[in-house]
Amino acid sequence: MRVVVLHGKDAFLRLERGRRLESLLQERFGGVDRTDLDGTQAALADVLDGLRTPGLFAPHKLVVLENAEAFMGAEDRRRAMEGYAQSPCADATLLMRCAGGWRPGNFDKLVAKVGAVIKCESPSPDEAVAWCIARTRKRHEAEMEGAAAELLVERIGCDLGRLDSELGKLASAALRPGGAPAKVTRAIVQEFTGLSREEQAWEIQGPVVQGDAAGALRKLDELLRVSRVPEVMIGWSLVDLARKVHDASCLLAQGEGEGSVAKTLKLWGPSAASVVRAGRRLKPHAAATMFRMAVETDRATKNGTAPEPARAFEGLMVRMSEAFA
Numbered sequence: 001m002r003v004v005v006l007h008g009k010d011a012f013l014r015l016e017r018g019r020r021l022e023s024l025l026q027e028r029f030g031g032v033d034r035t036d037l038d039g040t041q042a043a044l045a046d047v048l049d050g051l052r053t054p055g056l057f058a059p060h061k062l063v064v065l066e067n068a069e070a071f072m073g074a075e076d077r078r079r080a081m082e083g084y085a086q087s088p089c090a091d092a093t094l095l096m097r098c099a100g101g102w103r104p105g106n107f108d109k110l111v112a113k114v115g116a117v118i119k120c121e122s123p124s125p126d127e128a129v130a131w132c133i134a135r136t137r138k139r140h141e142a143e144m145e146g147a148a149a150e151l152l153v154e155r156i157g158c159d160l161g162r163l164d165s166e167l168g169k170l171a172s173a174a175l176r177p178g179g180a181p182a183k184v185t186r187a188i189v190q191e192f193t194g195l196s197r198e199e200q201a202w203e204i205q206g207p208v209v210q211g212d213a214a215g216a217l218r219k220l221d222e223l224l225r226v227s228r229v230p231e232v233m234i235g236w237s238l239v240d241l242a243r244k245v246h247d248a249s250c251l252l253a254q255g256e257g258e259g260s261v262a263k264t265l266k267l268w269g270p271s272a273a274s275v276v277r278a279g280r281r282l283k284p285h286a287a288a289t290m291f292r293m294a295v296e297t298d299r300a301t302k303n304g305t306a307p308e309p310a311r312a313f314e315g316l317m318v319r320m321s322e323a324f325a
Contacts, residue, residue: 002092002093002094002114003085003114004094004095004111004116005068005096005116005117005118006018006096007068007096007098007117007120008100008102008120008121009100009122010159010161011099013122013160014097014120017120021095022034022062022095025060025062028060030058030059031060032055032058032060033058033060034061034062034063035050035063036064037063037064038065039070044077047065047081048080050063051063051089051092051094055091060092060093062092062095063094065096066097067097067099068098069098069099069100069101072096073103081107082106085110085114086110088114093115104117122157122158125153125154125158128158128160128163129153130149131160131163132144132149132152132163132167133146135164136149136167136170139167139168140167140168140171140182141171141182142174143181143183143184144167145184145186147186148170148184148188151186151189151193152166152189167184170189170192173192203223204220204223204234205271206219207219208238208241209245209274209275209278210274210324211321212321213318216318217314217317217318220234220313231301232302235313239291239294239295241294242287242290243291243294244267245275245279245282245287245324246279246284247265248261248265248275248276248278248280248287249280249287250284251264251265252276252279258273261279262275262276278324281324282324290323293316294316301313
């Protein structure tokens, strides 16, 4: 392969596939003379000279161009690189990497004849689970339960870089005395991996339904600023809480007992009592008004009519907390 383009949002895949390419070149030619360039600063001559100048320390040249999308953004450079791809140097390989904004075109078609254009995107959840199991065995010399891999992907997501970092930590935690094979179990993942963003978002419901406005505001700040929970998850959680309180209020008004209400709404643990208590405080009409307010606030943060979602959520939480107190 004389020209390889790696583009896509998964930085781990871009790096890993780049390392794999360099390793293959090392095996094929017995050594590689590598040059690294930044596409935001490199001139066309820098790239072409790097490819055409014979290597000083190895028989094969590898030119790695990071931020290739910036370099290829200029029309004259793209035309020149199309010309190079039609007749690339036999003793050099060009590796182009870009995080996003790659513009496919005639250059890609020319590269396909002498190399490859590879999209590096995060895998699906099922693929990420299989990757975690295989990666743990190959890289960390440990076994990982399928249920453990599923929980890890649920909590971390499908970003392979983050997953690989967690796998190293989990494999170390799974080491057993006496040299016994390490096995990453679901219990180990639960103990050593933090809550998922979705689980963190649900934490906002506790102080709100208990009428603790100050605690709710502190939790919101923690989730958005520290944990980086997506705002859409906050809106979803608040709407869900308002819906449950509304349904509880309606069922209680119909004469249902608190235990029956909790069972019907599938409420468990300490939150069940808090939701039922809030439903008893609010009459169905007031609960419906609160539910409608939550839905409208959530919609406003999504369609842009609420320019500062955090402020909109703060106002909603204060009003909900006051109503539930």
